[in-house]
Each structure stands twice: as structure tokens, then as C-alpha cells.
Amino acid sequence: MAVSPPLDAKQLDNQVEHKVVQDATCTFCGCVCDDIDLHVEGDKIVDAKRACVLGSSWFLNHEIEHRPSCHIDGNPAEVAQGVERAAQILAQSKYPLIYGLSDTTSESQRVAVSIADWIDGTVDTTTSVCHGPSGMAFQGVGEVTCSLGEVRNRADMVMFWGSNPAESHPRHFTKYSLMPKGMFVPNGRKDRTAVIVDVRKTKSAKAADIFVQIKPRSDFEGLWTLRALAQDIELDADQVLADTGYPLDKWQDLMDRMKRARFGVIFFGMGLTMTRGKHANSEALLALTRDMNRHTRFVCKPNRGHGNVTGADNVVAWRTGYPFGVNMSRGYPRFNPGEYTASDVLARGEADAAMIIASDPMGNFSQPAREHLKSIPYIAFDPKETPTTRHSAVAFTVATYGINVPGTVYRMDDVPIPLRPAFESPHPSDLELLTNIEKRVRELKKQQSAVKKHRPSLRPA
Amino acid sequence: MCRVIAGLGKLHLGYHGNWWATTSHLARASRKSYNQRRKSNPNTLVDKTSMSHNGRLRTHQDSPHSDLFCMVASFILIPGRTSRQGCGINEGKFNETYQQETHLLQVAPSDMEQLGLTAGDTVRLTSDFGQAEVPVIAAKRDELPAGLLFIAYGDISSRLMGGDTHGSGMPTSKGLDVELEIL
Numbered sequence: 349m350a351v352s353p354p355l356d357a358k359q360l361d362n363q364v365e366h367k368v369v370q371d372a373t374c375t376f377c378g379c380v381c382d383d384i385d386l387h388v389e390g391d392k393i394v395d396a397k398r399a400c401v402l403g404s405s406w407f408l409n410h411e412i413e414h415r416p417s418c419h420i421d422g423n424p425a426e427v428a429q430g431v432e433r434a435a436q437i438l439a440q441s442k443y444p445l446i447y448g449l450s451d452t453t454s455e456s457q458r459v460a461v462s463i464a465d466w467i468d469g470t471v472d473t474t475t476s477v478c479h480g481p482s483g484m485a486f487q488g489v490g491e492v493t494c495s496l497g498e499v500r501n502r503a504d505m506v507m508f509w510g511s512n513p514a515e516s517h518p519r520h521f522t523k524y525s526l527m528p529k530g531m532f533v534p535n536g537r538k539d540r541t542a543v544i545v546d547v548r549k550t551k552s553a554k555a556a557d558i559f560v561q562i563k564p565r566s567d568f569e570g571l572w573t574l575r576a577l578a579q580d581i582e583l584d585a586d587q588v589l590a591d592t593g594y595p596l597d598k599w600q601d602l603m604d605r606m607k608r609a610r611f612g613v614i615f616f617g618m619g620l621t622m623t624r625g626k627h628a629n630s631e632a633l634l635a636l637t638r639d640m641n642r643h644t645r646f647v648c649k650p651n652r653g654h655g656n657v658t659g660a661d662n663v664v665a666w667r668t669g670y671p672f673g674v675n676m677s678r679g680y681p682r683f684n685p686g687e688y689t690a691s692d693v694l695a696r697g698e699a700d701a702a703m704i705i706a707s708d709p710m711g712n713f714s715q716p717a718r719e720h721l722k723s724i725p726y727i728a729f730d731p732k733e734t735p736t737t738r739h740s741a742v743a744f745t746v747a748t749y750g751i752n753v754p755g756t757v758y759r760m761d762d763v764p765i766p767l768r769p770a771f772e773s774p775h776p777s778d779l780e781l782l783t784n785i786e787k788r789v790r791e792l793k794k795q796q797s798a799v800k801k802h803r804p805s806l807r808p809a
Numbered sequence: 810m811c812r813v814i815a816g817l818g819k820l821h822l823g824y825h826g827n828w829w830a831t832t833s834h835l836a837r838a839s840r841k842s843y844n845q846r847r848k849s850n851p852n853t854l855v856d857k858t859s860m861s862h863n864g865r866l867r868t869h870q871d872s873p874h875s876d877l878f879c880m881v882a883s884f885i886l887i888p889g890r891t892s893r894q895g896c897g898i899n900e901g902k903f904n905e906t907y908q909q910e911t912h913l914l915q916v917a918p919s920d921m922e923q924l925g926l927t928a929g930d931t932v933r934l935t936s937d938f939g940q941a942e943v944p945v946i947a948a949k950r951d952e953l954p955a956g957l958l959f960i961a962y963g964d965i966s967s968r969l970m971g972g973d974t975h976g977s978g979m980p981t982s983k984g985l986d987v988e989l990e991i992l
């Protein structure tokens with residue numbers, strides 16, 4: 349057979365396909381910007397127009413990973429072997445945990461919840477360690493909210509509480525909340541008052557008109573101060589200063605401005621939910637928003653971190669009735685944060701197997717949780733190598749959602765957005781793997797129940 | 810000769826009009842007092858009673874680490890996101906950007922000065938749940954008030970977190986009480 353001569357660099361370059369993917373969706377953060385123009389050369393994105401620093405690094409660093417698509421116990425393996433081992437681990441487990449799901453498509457999330465159902469497992473998402481407390485508060489107080497489009501077109505009072513979008517959601521200010529010229533705020537930034545409440549003078553604080561620097565761990569007290577002022581209740585200035593680290597006259601000035609606003613919004617972040625008080629802090633903020641509607645239109649919105657964490661809440665809620673921390677061991681869903689949430693299930697040493705999808709608990713969970721996870725067999729899905737994939741029994745290198753894989757994600761305001769991938773990956777997608785694992789798990793479960801049926805009963809006749 | 814001085818006390822808990830000014834004030838007083846004594850007789854143990862007059866300093870005379878000098882102060886640690894850490898995640902968690910960013914403790918410039926720290930010095934952080942050693946850097950200008958420490962989320966902050974979520978599913982991951990020990 350004739351062997352063709354090797355191509356030189358120029359010829360190779362001519363062979364590389366150049367294309368532009370318009371209106372691609374960035375899934376790095378909850379802003380889910382769907383106006384990015386990607387310049388693609390072969391299997392590399394060389395430019396991401398309109399993406400922020402995080403978005404650019406998301407697109408430009410996701411090349412094809414030159415690693416096997418599957419490792420079993422640290423050794424390269426066939427994907428089919430990995431699927432079999434994963435299904436065996438899950439089907440044999442007595443207390444399996446399925447966790448993560450915030451960086452994958454809603455189509456994959458749906459299948460992951462099905463698997464949890466077949467194996468009588470617990471399914472939890474990264475919501476439990478970001479806005480899980482807010483999820484609890486929604487159930488207690490409700491959420492007066494709106495879409496980011498409404499914020500863009502209407503909001504003249506924009507507040508951020510315990511959130512630093514300049515670092516975590518860099519296009520939040522320019523695309524949705526502060527800078528855009530909207531229908532009822534035609535002069536953009538000039539028509540809006542920006543307020544940041546935080547314990548640190550973050551980069552975001554520098555973009556604000558008013559910076560409210562409170563004492564650490566005094567969010568609850570600050571929010572209740574505002575709730576009292578919203579209802580014209582007199583407060584002791586010394587007490588307020590001692591409790592919040594911020595003087596009463598300034599709180600009063602802030603409340604006066606909030607009341608005068610035509611459309612106010614409070615975005616809140618993990619400064620609120622991860623600090624002492626947690627769901628009580630979120631509850632106070634939701635209640636304050638509700639109270640403000642006696643005076644003017646006011647809404648609130650958690651600033652969600654991961655690209656499709658909002659999708660995870662939606663999918664788990666429409667499949668089980670609850671947004672996260674759901675246990676199916678009795679054949680029906682039960683919800684109890686603190687009991688069925690991943691961090692607790694692991695730190696208490698309860699789970700005996702796990703499947704971690706698009707998340708890195710070995711990198712960011714508490715030490716007791718990490719130690720337990722390390723001690724049990726688990727399956728990990730990630731496009732890149734992480735501390736979680738390194739310690740897993742089965743590690744799948746997967747195609748990246750939004751870059752290689754199409755599907756649906758939910759923006760932080762619950763608006764579903766389609767993905768427009770740039771190039772194909774040789775690695776399988778989460779959806780493909782999960783679908784195969786589900787199929788095999790169902791077969792194994794059927795076999796198990798058949799064996800159980802034929803096992804002689806020890807009970808007296 | 811043991812010269813371990815432990816516990817500038819729960820400085821951040823005192824509130825007298827301005828919580829960070831209080832922290833700085835007490836830290837400055839304690840440090841000054843310690844420095845004076847150290848200058849007058851660097852090889853002699855600081856008298857336990859007199860150093861403890863404000864209940865914030867103590868010496869450990871019987872420590873087996875005879876050449877050890879270290880100072881411990883209480884802080885509140887705020888782990889959080891940074892854009893550099895975010896970029897590091899995309900580059901890969903075992904790459905330099907992520908590793909550097911998540912293994913660097915930001916300290917308020919005034920605290921750096923009062924504790925005699927310079928960028929690159931290593932400190933040990935101890936919480937109720939764990940311990941970690943980490944190099945320090947001064948926080949930018951007025952980003953961080955005295956008494957607070959900041960670190961990007963990652964392995965170090967996880968090591969200092971407890972497993973209990975108080976029925977919320979979320980371990981307390983911000984506002985952690987830590988002791989900072991200069992190594």
C-alpha cells in the first residue's frame with residue numbers, strides 16, 4: 349500500500365477547519381451569557397468575543413484532553429468496562445449517593461435523578477453547598493423575584509448582599525444589572541443606585557454608590573435592622589452600631605433610598621448563606637424584599653455560581669418535588685437538608701458508594717466528608733483531572749457541556765438556554781454514559797429482585 | 810529557651826465603636842509590649858504574669874521546642890471566590906494558577922505590620938476542626954479590614970471547615986474562627 353508523505357506545518361494549517369460559532373453559550377457562571385462568538389480552529393477555540401476573563405479562560409482552556417476516556421482504579425480501561433463497574437458499584441450499594449450535577453446539561457441531570465430512583469439512593473446537587481440555605485428559605489418565606497431582563501430594563505436600585513460579582517460573575521454589571529440602558533432606565537448606570545453590603549471592600553464595592561461595610565457574621569442583624577426601618581420602628585442607635593458595625597443614620601438613609609426607588613432588586617450571594625445564620629439570613633433577606641413591596645416594587649435573586657446549578661434545582665424539583673438533598677430509599681422522595689445532603693451523608697460516614705457528576709467534593713468539602721469519600725468506591729465524571737477523579741474507583745473523562753456537547757442549561761433566573769457547541773470531542777458525554785449506566789443498573793436491579801423472590805423465606809408460614 | 814506566646818485573645822469580639830480599630834489597637838498594644846520585653850532581654854523568658862495582664866498573651870515555658878518563637882493571634886477567616894481562582898479551575902486544578910491562588914492567605918496590611926509579617930512568610934492556621942500552613946500576602950489597599958483574613962476557596966479552606974452543617978446541608982464555610990501562628 350502506498351504511504352503518503354507527511355504534511356508540513358503549512359499544509360497542516362490549511363487542513364485545520366476555521367469557523368465561527370455565533371451566540372455560543374458560556375456556562376462558567378450562572379450569568380450563562382449566550383452572546384459569545386467563538387472562533388474555532390479545528391478542535392481549539394482561539395477567541396471568545398464578548399466573554400469576560402472567566403468566560404475566555406473557560407473557552408480557551410477546554411481543548412481535547414489527551415487522556416483515556418475511562419480509568420478504573422487509576423488504570424486506563426475501556427468505557428464499556430467502566431460503565432459495567434459503575435453499574436455494579438451502584439446496584440450493590442446499600443446507601444448510594446449521587447452528587448454534583450451543576451456543570452452538566454439538564455438532559456444529563458434528568459437521567460442522574462432516574463438512576464437515584466432505581467437504586468433507592470440519595471440525590472443531591474452543589475446547591476446544598478451554595479444556595480441550599482436559600483432553597484430552604486424559599487419554602488419558608490417565598491421568593492419575590494423576576495428575570496434578569498426585568499432588572500436590565502427596570503431596576504433603578506440595585507443591591508448586592510454578600511456577593512462579589514466583579515470576581516464571580518464579571519459580566520453581571522455590564523450585561524444585566526448596572527450598566528445597561530433599559531426601557532425604564534434610559535441612561536443606564538446614571539439612572540441606577542448601586543449598593544454593596546459586605547464585610548470586605550471587594551472589587552465590586554468599588555463600583556458601588558454606597559458601600560455598607562458590616563461586621564463579619566452580622567448579616568442577620570443588618571437585614572433585621574432594615575426590616576424594622578421598613579416598618580418605621582424606632583431603634584437604639586448604639587445597639588444597631590454594636591450589632592452591625594454600621595451606624596443607624598446610614599441604615600436609615602439606605603432605607604429611605606430603597607423606599608424611594610421605583611424598582612429595587614437585591615442580589616445575594618454566599619456571603620449570606622455560608623455564614624453563621626445560613627437559611628435564617630436568606631429568610632431575613634426574602635422577608636425584607638417582601639416587606640419592601642408595601643412601599644415600592646422590590647425583588648430579589650440569588651447570584652448562582654455554576655453554569656447549570658439552577659437547572660439542577662429545576663430538574664430535581666420537577667422529578668422529585670424537592671430541589672436538592674432528596675432520599676429515595678423508601679421508594680418515594682423525602683427531603684431533609686442536614687440529613688440527605690451530600691456533605692452530611694459523607695461527613696457522618698453513611699454513604700457506602702457514590703457517583704459524582706461534574707463536581708469536585710474532594711477539592712472543596714470538609715475534611716471529614718473528604719476522608720469518608722476517599723474510603724468508599726465512587727464514580728467520577730469530569731472533563732479534567734481533579735482531586736475527585738484522582739481518588740475514584742471509576743473516572744470518566746467526558747466531553748465538555750456547551751463546548752463539545754449540546755443541551756439545555758438554566759440561567760440563574762430560571763430561564764432555559766440552549767447550548768451551541770464548538771467542536772466534537774472524542775470523549776463520551778455525561779448523557780451518553782449516564783444513559784448506559786442507567787440501562788445496566790436496571791438490568792442488575794431486576795436480577796437482584798428476581799433472586800430475592802426465589803430466596804426461601806425464613807419467616808414462619 | 811522557650812518563647813512561645815499564644816493567644817492575642819479573641820480580639821475581634823471586643824467592640825468599642827469600631828470593631829477593626831479595636832482589633833488593631835489591642836494587637837498593637839500586645840505586640841509593642843512584647844517587643845519591648847524582647848529587646849530588653851532577648852534570651853530571657855517573658856514573665857508569664859506580666860505578659861498576661863490583659864489576658865491576651867501567655868508564655869509556654871516548658872515547651873520542648875526550645876528554639877521556637879511563635880506568636881498566635883485570633884482572626885476571622887473569610888474564604889471566597891477570586892477571578893484568578895476561577896481561571897485556575899479552567900486551566901486545571903493541579904496547575905500553577907489554581908494551586909498558587911488557593912494556597913495564599915491575604916492579611917490586612919495593618920495586621921501584617923503589627924505581626925511583623927512580610928509577603929511569603931508562612932503561618933499556621935488552626936480552627937476547631939483542622940490545621941493548615943500557608944504563605945501570606947498583604948491584601949490590596951483597603952480591601953480587608955484588620956482582624957479578617959481572606960483565602961480563595963480550595964484545599965486550605967476545606968481543611969479548616971467542620972463537617973457539621975447544623976441541619977442546613979451547608980458547613981459553615983465563611984467567617985471561621987482561626988488562630989494564626991507565625992512559623
Ligand code: SF4
Nearest residue numbers: 374377380381403519
Ligand atoms: S459572566 Fe459568566 S457566563 Fe458570562 S462570559 Fe463571564 S463567566 Fe461566562
